[in-house]
Amino acid sequence: MYRITHRAKDSRARTGVLTTAHGDVRTPAFVGVATQATIKAVEPDALVALGLQIVIANTYHLHLRPGEDAIAPLGGLHRFSGWDGPTMTDSGGFQVFSLGAGKEHGVGKVASIFPGAQPPSGRRSSDGGRSLVRLAEQGAEFRSIFDGSTHTFTPESVITIQRKLGADVILPLDECTSPLHDHAYTKQAMERTHRWARRAVAAFGVLDGDPSFPNPEQGLYGIVQGGAYRDLREESARVIGGMDFRGYAIGGSLGRSKEEMLHVLDWTVPLLPADRPRHLLGIGEIEDLFAAVHRGIDTFDCAAPTRLARNGSVFLKDAPRHRIHLRNARFARDDRPIDETCDCFTCRHHSRAYLRHLCRAGEFTFYRLATIHNLRFLVRLMSEIRAAIENGSLASVAAEWGVAD
Numbered sequence: 001m002y003r004i005t006h007r008a009k010d011s012r013a014r015t016g017v018l019t020t021a022h023g024d025v026r027t028p029a030f031v032g033v034a035t036q037a038t039i040k041a042v043e044p045d046a047l048v049a050l051g052l053q054i055v056i057a058n059t060y061h062l063h064l065r066p067g068e069d070a071i072a073p074l075g076g077l078h079r080f081s082g083w084d085g086p087t088m089t090d091s092g093g094f095q096v097f098s099l100g101a102g103k104e105h106g107v108g109k110v111a112s113i114f115p116g117a118q119p120p121s122g123r124r125s126s127d128g129g130r131s132l133v134r135l136a137e138q139g140a141e142f143r144s145i146f147d148g149s150t151h152t153f154t155p156e157s158v159i160t161i162q163r164k165l166g167a168d169v170i171l172p173l174d175e176c177t178s179p180l181h182d183h184a185y186t187k188q189a190m191e192r193t194h195r196w197a198r199r200a201v202a203a204f205g206v207l208d209g210d211p212s213f214p215n216p217e218q219g220l221y222g223i224v225q226g227g228a229y230r231d232l233r234e235e236s237a238r239v240i241g242g243m244d245f246r247g248y249a250i251g252g253s254l255g256r257s258k259e260e261m262l263h264v265l266d267w268t269v270p271l272l273p274a275d276r277p278r279h280l281l282g283i284g285e286i287e288d289l290f291a292a293v294h295r296g297i298d299t300f301d302c303a304a305p306t307r308l309a310r311n312g313s314v315f316l317k318d319a320p321r322h323r324i325h326l327r328n329a330r331f332a333r334d335d336r337p338i339d340e341t342c343d344c345f346t347c348r349h350h351s352r353a354y355l356r357h358l359c360r361a362g363e364f365t366f367y368r369l370a371t372i373h374n375l376r377f378l379v380r381l382m383s384e385i386r387a388a389i390e391n392g393s394l395a396s397v398a399a400e401w402g403v404a405d
């Protein structure tokens with residue numbers, strides 16, 4: 001399923017090809033977030049045109065609406081959505097637990113992955129807060145964010161749901177702890193995640209080859225947990241890495257800061273099987289891409305680039321934080337494209353002034369045009385990163401982008 005094509009000499013960076021039943025993915029690659037089986041505002045043809053290689057849809061959301069039993073008879077996610085390329089599905093564990101942890105700790109993990117050093121004052125810092133999740137060894141019972149109805153995910157049911165959805169890469173149910181959970185709780189959760197991983201492998205094996213599912217050639221990745229605790233991350237990498245998964249995802253709380261996230265990668269990646277792909281869940285700021293590739297990550301997914309686009313922030317290499325905000329008045333008469341070096345549809349057809357107008361007017365067209373640019377920007381950046389790995393210039397390319405690798 002994964003073939004390494006080049007290894008950097010001075011870091012863990014590598015290039016490779018991930019082969020799926022719906023095409024190849026050249027890595028390192030950015031995975032577009034298609035939570036509801038669509039990249040928000042952009043149709044599949046445009047994604048193909050801009051060179052996006054792979055998307056990740058969300059089991060939690062699609063299970064609640066429209067339901068895997070609606071999608072499976074329509075040919076699975078690929079036929080249902082019209083995106084015929086490589087596809088992943090997240091297990092839904094992150095959503096189940098992040099919504100719970102958000103209640104419990106007063107931090108939205110989706111909105112703020114790194115909440116800072118301290119729990120917000122007046123909040124409880126460990127278990128016992130009012131949560132949307134009830135957890136047992138069997139699985140997690142949670143309430144729908146849509147209608148409050150009660151659902152249960154077990155390691156087995158999450159595999160069955162993803163078999164019906166039919167993505168090429170699927171993930172087992174894991175318990176995502178909050179960055180504010182202590183060592184004892186994080187350890188307990190990690191051990192449960194390991195037991196759930198074994199049950200997921202068993203369930204996956206039983207269902208493997210069942211012709212009633214839309215995609216017989218799925219690959220199951222394992223998920224390494226352990227919060228920002230070195231001993232736990234190492235233990236989790238050894239345990240999950242010792243199980244025969246097609247690839248390995250690094251998930252859960254990556255700490256309270258970006259430095260802690262980089263430590264997590266330094267502890268974890270060397271202990272995972274070197275010949276399998278490694279996915280970093282939920283990370284994708286430009287400086288993070290370089291740092292993670294440098295540490296041996298092959299694929300990433302992150303909702304930020306498309307969410308930023310919809311809010312009017314579009315990527316530009318030489319701008320502060322690599323982005324400009326199109327609402328800014330200084331663009332009112334700016335006839336230039338967002339990025340004069342960009343070959344995307346948006347930059348070939350529209351000026352900053354027009355895009356600013358669409359953005360301020362709240363026009364739907366704006367969401368599409370801005371998203372196309374941000375995705376194309378990342379596709380080109382990843383292509384540049386792959387070339388830099390192959391010719392040994394990753395460090396100098398990172399420096400040119402103004403990021404430490």
Ligand SMILES: [Zn+2]
Nearest residue numbers: 342344347373
């Ligand atoms: Zn562009």
